[in-house]
Amino acid sequence: MASVDDYVARIEGTCGEEKDVIxxxxxxxxxxxxxxxxxxxxxxxxxxxxxxxLTFKDISFRVYASGKAIFRSIKNKEALYSILEALLL
Numbered sequence: 001m002a003s004v005d006d007y008v009a010r011i012e013g014t015c016g017e018e019k020d021v022i023x024x025x026x027x028x029x030x031x032x033x034x035x036x037x038x039x040x041x042x043x044x045x046x047x048x049x050x051x052x053x054l055t056f057k058d059i060s061f062r063v064y065a066s067g068k069a070i071f072r073s074i075k076n077k078e079a080l081y082s083i084l085e086a087l088l089l
Contacts, residue, residue, distance in 0.1 A: 011077075033067075034065065050065040
């Protein structure tokens with residue numbers, strides 16, 4: 001059975017007041033991950049088909065065609081994994 005780790009290469013945090021988390025998808029799974037996320041999340045805006053601004057369960061995030069996603073205001077790693085499981089699996 002697939003897991004979040006099958007899609008995610010690494011997770012990084014950002015500095016600053018708000019806790020943003022950068023998720024980088026594995027190169028060979030990035031297209032599949034982006035497709036799955038776009039099917040389940042609500043699209044708010046897109047820029048030239050390479051940046052997708054989405055919402056899912058009141059979480060706002062951006063997905064880039066390069067295979068990176070930036071999630072805003074994530075409380076902890078468990079919350080992030082819960083969202084990723086819902087979006088990817």
